Amino acid sequence: MEFIGTQxxxxxxxxxxxxNILSRKWVEGERLASVRELxxxxxxxxxxxxxxxxxxxxxxxxFNKRGIGYFVAESAYxxxxxxxxxxxxxxxxxxxxxxxxxxxxxxxxxNRLYTLYKKEHHS
Amino acid sequence: MEFIGTQxxxxxxxxxxxxNILSRKWVEGERLASVRELxxxxxxxxxxxxxxxxxxxxxxxxFNKRGIGYFVAESAYxxxxxxxxxxxxxxxxxxxxxxxxxxxxxxxxxNRLYTLYKKEHHS
DNA sequence: TTTAGTGTATTAGTAAGATAGAACACTAAA
DNA sequence: TTTAGTGTTCTATCTTACTAATACACTAAA
Numbered sequence: 153m154e155f156i157g158t159q160x161x162x163x164x165x166x167x168x169x170x171x172n173i174l175s176r177k178w179v180e181g182e183r184l185a186s187v188r189e190l191x192x193x194x195x196x197x198x199x200x201x202x203x204x205x206x207x208x209x210x211x212x213x214x215f216n217k218r219g220i221g222y223f224v225a226e227s228a229y230x231x232x233x234x235x236x237x238x239x240x241x242x243x244x245x246x247x248x249x250x251x252x253x254x255x256x257x258x259x260x261x262x263n264r265l266y267t268l269y270k271k272e273h274h275s
Numbered sequence: 276m277e278f279i280g281t282q283x284x285x286x287x288x289x290x291x292x293x294x295n296i297l298s299r300k301w302v303e304g305e306r307l308a309s310v311r312e313l314x315x316x317x318x319x320x321x322x323x324x325x326x327x328x329x330x331x332x333x334x335x336x337x338f339n340k341r342g343i344g345y346f347v348a349e350s351a352y353x354x355x356x357x358x359x360x361x362x363x364x365x366x367x368x369x370x371x372x373x374x375x376x377x378x379x380x381x382x383x384x385x386n387r388l389y390t391l392y393k394k395e396h397h398s
Numbered sequence: 399t400t401t402a403g404t405g406t407a408t409t410a411g412t413a414a415g416a417t418a419g420a421a422c423a424c425t426a427a428a
Numbered sequence: 429t430t431t432a433g434t435g436t437t438c439t440a441t442c443t444t445a446c447t448a449a450t451a452c453a454c455t456a457a458a
Contacts, residue, residue: 158445159281160415174377186434197417202436219425219434237378241388248371249392254297255360259389265364266382269372283445309404320447325405342404342454 153194161196165204173213173228174236180229184214184222211235276317284319288327291317296336296351297359303352307337307345334358 153168155161172178184190187205191198205222208214213228225231252262276291278284295301307313310328314321328345331337336351348354375385 158283158286162415163281171377187436188434199418200416203415205435216435217425218436219423221434233378236374237380240374240378240380244371244374245385245388246392248367249389250396251359251363251367253396254294255356255363257360257363259386262368262389263382263386265368266372266385269369273373273376285445310406311404322448323446326445328405339405340455341406342456344404 153196162200162203162207165190165194165196165201166207169204169208170213170232170236173224174232176229178224180224180226182224183220184224186221276319285323285326285330288313288317288319288324289330292327292331293336293355293359296347297355299352301347303347303349305347306343307347309344 155164169178169184178184184205185193187198187201191201194201205214205216209216209222212225212231214222215225216222251257252259278287292301292307301307307328308316310321310324314324317324328337328339332339332345335348335354337345338348339345374380375382
């Protein structure tokens with residue numbers, strides 16, 4: 153797996169998992185790859201994966217059955233959607249708009265970029 | 276100064292300086308606060324400030340007169356605008372749109388958020 | 399020339415993220 | 429009971445960002 157920028161790897165793994173849940177690829181009750189398995193898959197140390205799992209477990213997104221593995225929690229989707237939406241509205245969007253202003257990019261141009269994006273990612 | 280998240284402090288300082296230039300608060304030829312001065316102002320180590328300055332000097336945004344100080348470079352505004360606009364179109368916007376999709380936020384809602392933002396930051 | 403304010407360079411230390419390897423405990427299934 | 433696959437814990441090491449303190453070199457002005 154490719155890790156980018158200044159974000160710690162364990163948080164990038166958290167994002168990866170969150171995205172799989174938000175996109176409904178992984179659903180409630182589903183078992184995640186084991187700590188060791190995932191570590192091999194994405195080429196990081198098992199301890200780093202464990203840190204990501206612990207982080208998500210503390211936020212009730214996944215839970216653990218000792219000796220068996222980690223599973224997507226009951227309300228994982230709702231919890232994540234709530235966390236991420238709040239973050240989007242309170243932090244991401246304002247920061248994004250601020251950058252737009254700084255670069256003198258108009259909302260009309262943003263709408264144009266969005267249309268282009270949608271054409272490329274027909275979803 | 277408040278530093279946030281996982282972004283290294285020296286890069287947050289770089290952003291701070293870049294924003295002052297992009298917003299035309301600091302103009303071509305203007306002298307920046309000295310390494311020691313700025314370090315005290317924003318409460319970081321002088322070496323950390325120096326790292327930010329060196330970073331920007333390498334990108335031709337500021338330049339240095341030994342024994343005198345650092346100054347905003349001739350084409351700093353254009354250089355920054357170019358760098359940041361490219362980054363916005365190639366990276367920020369696509370990532371932002373991707374998050375929107377993941378959270379099922381429509382472009383109409385984004386436009387609504389933008390209107391709200393503009394009301395609060397009458398610029 | 400002297401002085402104060404610049405940048406520059408060096409060395410050392412701290413803290414967090416990440417790696418590495420090993421040992422241990424629990425669970426399910428053979 | 430045994431075994432393989434889980435999670436868990438621990439200790440040690442490495443790297444990077446950052447801090448800290450100091451010394452040195454350059455410049456402008458008194």
